[in-house]
Amino acid sequence: MRKYMAEHVVPAGRIRRKQPVREVPEITHSVREKAGQTLTGWRFNLLGVLFILAGVMIIIQLFRLQFSPERSEFVLQGEQYSRTLHIFYPPRGDIYDRWGRLLAGSTLVYEVGAQVDNVDNPDSIAFALSKVLTSHPEYDYAGYSDDIFAVIHEAQISGTAYVQLADFVTPEELTQLQDWARNYANLPNVDYGEAGRPSLDGLVYRPRLQRYYPENELAANVLGFVNREGNGMFGVESEFNDLLAGAPQSVWMTLDPYQVTEIPQLEAGADIVLTIDREIQAAAEDVLNKGLEDSGADGGVVLVMDPNTGEMLAIASTPRLDPNEYWNYASVFTDNTPYNRAISQDYEPGSVFKVLTMAAALDNGAVTPDTEYVDTGSIQIGGITIHNWDWGAWGPQTMQGCLSHSLNVCLTWVATQLGAGPFYQYMQSFGFGRTTGIDLAGEASGRLKIPGDTDWYEAELGTNSFGQGVAVTPVQMVMAISSIANGKGEMMMPHVMRSMVRDGFQYTPTPQVVGKPISAETARHLTDLLANSLEGESSDALVEGYRVAGKTGTAEIATPKGYTGEATNASFVGWGPVDNPRFLVYVWLEKPTSSPWGSVVAAPVFRDMVERLVVLMDIPPDGVLQGLVNH
Amino acid sequence: MIGVILLFLVCAAIIAGIYLNVTARAAAAGRQIQEMQVRVYGYHYLTGDAGETYVPIEELEQKIANLASQLAYLTSYSIMQERVKDLNLIPIEADHIDYMVVPGYVERQTSSLAPPPVPVVVNASTIDPEFKQSLFDWVADQVGKTVKLFSEAQP
Numbered sequence: 001m002r003k004y005m006a007e008h009v010v011p012a013g014r015i016r017r018k019q020p021v022r023e024v025p026e027i028t029h030s031v032r033e034k035a036g037q038t039l040t041g042w043r044f045n046l047l048g049v050l051f052i053l054a055g056v057m058i059i060i061q062l063f064r065l066q067f068s069p070e071r072s073e074f075v076l077q078g079e080q081y082s083r084t085l086h087i088f089y090p091p092r093g094d095i096y097d098r099w100g101r102l103l104a105g106s107t108l109v110y111e112v113g114a115q116v117d118n119v120d121n122p123d124s125i126a127f128a129l130s131k132v133l134t135s136h137p138e139y140d141y142a143g144y145s146d147d148i149f150a151v152i153h154e155a156q157i158s159g160t161a162y163v164q165l166a167d168f169v170t171p172e173e174l175t176q177l178q179d180w181a182r183n184y185a186n187l188p189n190v191d192y193g194e195a196g197r198p199s200l201d202g203l204v205y206r207p208r209l210q211r212y213y214p215e216n217e218l219a220a221n222v223l224g225f226v227n228r229e230g231n232g233m234f235g236v237e238s239e240f241n242d243l244l245a246g247a248p249q250s251v252w253m254t255l256d257p258y259q260v261t262e263i264p265q266l267e268a269g270a271d272i273v274l275t276i277d278r279e280i281q282a283a284a285e286d287v288l289n290k291g292l293e294d295s296g297a298d299g300g301v302v303l304v305m306d307p308n309t310g311e312m313l314a315i316a317s318t319p320r321l322d323p324n325e326y327w328n329y330a331s332v333f334t335d336n337t338p339y340n341r342a343i344s345q346d347y348e349p350g351s352v353f354k355v356l357t358m359a360a361a362l363d364n365g366a367v368t369p370d371t372e373y374v375d376t377g378s379i380q381i382g383g384i385t386i387h388n389w390d391w392g393a394w395g396p397q398t399m400q401g402c403l404s405h406s407l408n409v410c411l412t413w414v415a416t417q418l419g420a421g422p423f424y425q426y427m428q429s430f431g432f433g434r435t436t437g438i439d440l441a442g443e444a445s446g447r448l449k450i451p452g453d454t455d456w457y458e459a460e461l462g463t464n465s466f467g468q469g470v471a472v473t474p475v476q477m478v479m480a481i482s483s484i485a486n487g488k489g490e491m492m493m494p495h496v497m498r499s500m501v502r503d504g505f506q507y508t509p510t511p512q513v514v515g516k517p518i519s520a521e522t523a524r525h526l527t528d529l530l531a532n533s534l535e536g537e538s539s540d541a542l543v544e545g546y547r548v549a550g551k552t553g554t555a556e557i558a559t560p561k562g563y564t565g566e567a568t569n570a571s572f573v574g575w576g577p578v579d580n581p582r583f584l585v586y587v588w589l590e591k592p593t594s595s596p597w598g599s600v601v602a603a604p605v606f607r608d609m610v611e612r613l614v615v616l617m618d619i620p621p622d623g624v625l626q627g628l629v630n631h
Numbered sequence: 632m633i634g635v636i637l638l639f640l641v642c643a644a645i646i647a648g649i650y651l652n653v654t655a656r657a658a659a660a661g662r663q664i665q666e667m668q669v670r671v672y673g674y675h676y677l678t679g680d681a682g683e684t685y686v687p688i689e690e691l692e693q694k695i696a697n698l699a700s701q702l703a704y705l706t707s708y709s710i711m712q713e714r715v716k717d718l719n720l721i722p723i724e725a726d727h728i729d730y731m732v733v734p735g736y737v738e739r740q741t742s743s744l745a746p747p748p749v750p751v752v753v754n755a756s757t758i759d760p761e762f763k764q765s766l767f768d769w770v771a772d773q774v775g776k777t778v779k780l781f782s783e784a785q786p
Binding site: 086088091094096098099101106113115181182200201204205206207208212215253256257258259263271273498501506545615621631 | 664668676677688699708728730
């Protein structure tokens with residue numbers, strides 16, 4: 001009902017009235033407003049059109065650039081700013097002694113230059129460098145400061161970004177420059193006049209490695225050095241330069257951090273482990289220095305070799321250069337003195353050569369140890385007369401006597417018994433007249449005249465038999481005598497590289513037998529002969545407790561006026577212990593003044609060397625060793 | 632309609648934000664790697680390298696070589712001889728040495744400088760993929776890992 005009523009009854013007072021039409025007042029604009037609105041719309045439209053046009057132009061330009069002739073130029077410019085060329089210099093390989101002690105490594109030095117745009121005061125830079133780098137001969141001159149100023153000034157004019165001002169600056173010198181820079185930076189802000197405020201702004205540096213020899217002069221003749229250009233000179237540095245240096249590699253490093261690439265695997269320089277024993281090398285150099293001092297000799301060599309392998313344990317030669325100061329080369333090696341006499345200087349060895357003559361004759365069967373020769377004091381050969389060193393006649397002598405007394409006449413006779421052909425064949429088998437192949441740069445080949453050569457005469461057979469008229473190097477002598485010293489007749493190639501470390505692997509070549517000029521039996525017989533000779537002569541070369549074999553040598557030096565007894569080459573070659581040879585020592589003293597004889601000046605050097613060797617190599621005395629073996 | 636547009640804009644803004652975040656981190660990491668590799672612009676300033684965080688690998692190798700040489704100098708023959716003198720030691724002579732038999736004694740061996748053998752991995756990258764992959768690579772990678780995780784979790 002209510003519903004019904006609700007539909008049909010309208011309560012009083014709530015009569016729905018028709019709502020009056022609400023008239024929206026017409027918005028009226030003034031003429032001015034209408035004109036402004038039109039203008040604004042027009043401006044917006046214009047702006048929009050301009051933006052669209054600009055966008056279209058940009059897009060058209062982008063397309064045009066893709067196909068324009070300048071495209072490659074723009075690409076090139078873009079690449080220049082997106083990457084930088086970096087040259088990687090792998091560190092030069094290190095050189096170690098046989099026990100892994102560093103003999104040649106690397107140290108930090110600095111290249112100093114100027115970033116020209118950042119330079120405030122070129123005068124200050126020039127002044128600071130000229131005061132700090134005084135220890136560099138190349139920078140220590142009166143006009144250096146002016147030159148630096150001129151270089152920077154020219155760079156500023158030409159728009160060069162960077163100029164190098166100095167190289168090989170040491171860490172100490174760099175610290176000094178840094179101190180100068182800090183001091184300048186802390187100066188008060190006052191008027192400095194025309195000179196301007198002192199400043200080292202713009203001076204920059206870059207570290208790099210330089211060769212360094214921590215042992216200084218020790219083994220310098222073996223190592224050689226690396227020059228300013230980074231090239232190995234002399235010795236191991238030169239011989240293995242390609243191996244040690246590694247290959248510099250230029251790499252474009254991207255500046256885009258999203259395109260980082262890995263550093264390329266650089267072909268680093270190989271490390272080399274030498275056969276040299278630092279302690280033995282130091283002992284050899286000590287002993288040689290003392291020998292030179294005692295004898296007054298001009299120069300000398302002490303070589304220590306393992307005759308079983310050919311490994312050179314020490315090569316001492318004079319003079320020696322500190323390879324860290326290689327620029328002193330010319331003042332150290334005067335008068336064409338070779339860098340390493342042991343391999344580069346040939347000389348007439350004298351009576352040490354008799355060992356080889358006797359080896360050849362014994363091996364050939366021309367003589368036996370018991371063969372007797374009656375020494376009359378002279379012998380004729382090829383039209384000349386050979387005399388003994390003392391011009392005396394020694395009467396009946398066995399081969400041991402000939403060696404013990406070092407009789408020229410007897411050895412000449414032995415050579416004639418052998419004959420020229422076999423004699424020179426043996427000498428060539430011993431390696432004379434050609435290089436040994438030792439792995440050191442600058443080896444000389446010496447000279448062995450043989451029948452058939454235009455300058456060979458029959459008399460040469462006699463003089464050669466006792467080591468005159470033949471030119472050999474000390475390293476040739478040790479190679480030849482290694483065949484006797486090792487008791488096997490095998491001639492070992494002398495070498496200084498024991499192994500090479502490359503790419504994480506260590507390569508160790510096996511010792512090389514160059515040849516077998518004599519039999520093992522000959523080697524043992526001759527060693528006995530020589531050991532007995534030393535004992536019989538109570539030689540200065542004898543070492544208490546150890547049986548050693550050896551031979552002295554004294555050779556006259558040829559001059560333009562002929563041979564003279566006033567200047568000699570004094571030598572000694574020896575090895576031991578005879579029962580189990582561990583070392584072969586060769587001593588050569590050039591022009592000793594205290595005495596011309598090898599037995600007087602060279603034999604004691606050998607003894608001193610061996611006395612230190614047996615300690616360094618842990619070689620017990622023969623008696624002790626025998627006792628230990630029996631134990 | 633407006634709601635759809637706004638939803639689209641919000642999604643686009645979120646994706647753009649994530650993208651910017653990831654790319655900014657990738658760029659920062661890339662720059663760090665570059666600084667660790669080489670000194671890109673080559674030089675040090677004399678008054679110090681302000682803001683230098685890393686020493687590049689190249690310069691670290693140079694410093695290691697330098698330190699090895701310094702160590703070699705400190706143990707060089709001449710320096711050791713000076714120390715021997717300072718300690719009043721004298722070289723032993725052959726006749727003062729007592730030798731004895733030591734069972735099992737191994738003679739001193741010459742130097743072996745090669746590093747111990749390690750597994751050789753050919754062409755292995757040392758840069759993590761996070762520093763090289765794009766956002767989409769990263770998303771695909773994450774999705775793949777998640778799928779793998781769930782598939783492994785199933786019995």
